[in-house]
Amino acid sequence: MRAFRSEWIKLSRRNTLLGFGGAMVGLTLLFTLLAFLSVGGANVDLDGGQAEAFVTADVLSLSDGSVFAITNLASMLGVVALALFASSMAGEFNKGTIRMVFVTEPNRLKVLSGKLAALASFVVVGLAATMIASVGIGALLAPGAGVDTSAWWTTDGLAAIGTTYLDITGAVLIPGLIGAAIAVLTRSAAIAISVGAAYFILGEALITGFWDTLGQWGPSAVSNALAVGGTGGEGMMGGAAPLIAYGTAAILAVGYGILSVAVSSITLARRDVTS
């Protein structure tokens, strides 16, 4: 708990709030704005040249239309979380503060669990703020875009907001925890962020092109499947629908989380702090 509170002193500084919190909220608001301007007839093309636009007034008027923007941005929000976790973990090594952290709290697993819990809570709070902002801006823009929001406030609509929030939280924490593990292994924020982001943004998709079974269990595929509700959901950004069922994705997500924390714990507990 002390490590958790100590980490929050760092997380609550303006740079972090504006940097990572601002990136989450800002990205989602931008996408929400573009989505509603697109269906409103403005000259914004989000369909990537496809014959059929994937953002329509009908789609946004559905009971889960309020969470359309944040759902489609889950993978980008995951990369933001990855950068947050990786920079926080590797930053202790880069700045040299890790030695004073371990002298102040010699139980390294307590330090790790406190840090990860604080970072996860930052993401949870950030996602809540992001979702509130996205739904709020969507509701404001809806009348001008010809979107009927009456279904958003029904029981189904509110349930969609709740379940999407939980799913996206899980989807975003997977890259975050993996980013933390890479950071502990490499002790470099630059390497951890570049390797992690490259894998989640492009790497896994490229590899899946040659080895399609990766699309059934790879961490990026799992994260995306969790965000859109598994095989029954639409593909992110109008892409292919996920190949992983929701239940399987949830189990794999927990597995990736446990594996990442285990790698971080074992590495941190066994390694000498030499510089």
Added chain:
Amino acid sequence: MSSIRTRGLTKDFGDLRAVDNLDLDLPQGGVTGFVGPNGAGKSTTIRMLLGLIEPTSGEGEVLGQSITTPSAYLHRVGALIESPAFYPSLTGEENLRVFATLGGHDRHRIAEMLQIVGLGDRSIDKYKTYSLGMKQRLGIALALLPDPDLLVLDEPTNGLDPAGIVEIRTLLMQLGADGKTVFVSSHLLAEIQAACDSIVMIDHGGVVFSGTMADLLSRNSPTIRAAAEHESDTTRLIQLAADAGYHTTRVNGAIEIEAPGHWAPTLNRLAWQAGINLKELQAISSDLEQAFFAMTGNDKTGTE
């Protein structure tokens, strides 16, 4: 009971033996210096004592607790390890708050510690705006935060101006006098000599001396430096010293005689009686620097 005790403490990094069968016994209370040439193993030893590095073999105790369980004693230890490292975008006060919260220390001590190290006026400035000396002071404030029984400081005066060095030296001596144990490593041998009651000197990973400062200095013979006005008289001057039973060494046209300082007037009289005019006669008292070079065999001016 020793505040720090090690037996056969050894650390290998691959083929390199950084610390070799180190036996340490640090008394409780007072200020003990820790010196040695570059690569002697000081930093590795300090890191093993603080639980940052696992020894390859051997054993150690800090404040009566085994170094295999650092959580049993580190809450009673304050440390500054090598250069101070903090979070650049936090203020000095926020940085201390991060560590006070992490360690469960009394946060009310933060302002007091900042005052003690002279950072009271700059506590709300960001760490990245601090000078090297101010960073060092913040590191010392952090080390003092837990009100420790044992203070382990690696180069605490690094980057401080002369007034700051005196200030920190006085603080450390006061802490030692108050019953705290201060274990301090420094490049500045004169500072170690001025501040410390005891000293541990290591070289090539092993202890070459451990004891009181007075004991160390008494082991290193005092010398008398003399030079004849005419260089041709130097041989006769050496003979005078040899007749009195003292060994001499030629050094840049002068001679250094391994003799107590009180023999200098006698030499002056003997030289005058022999018709030798002296252009230089000086009794050189032993200091830590001489002892350091004598014991480590390192005749260069730099130390770790």
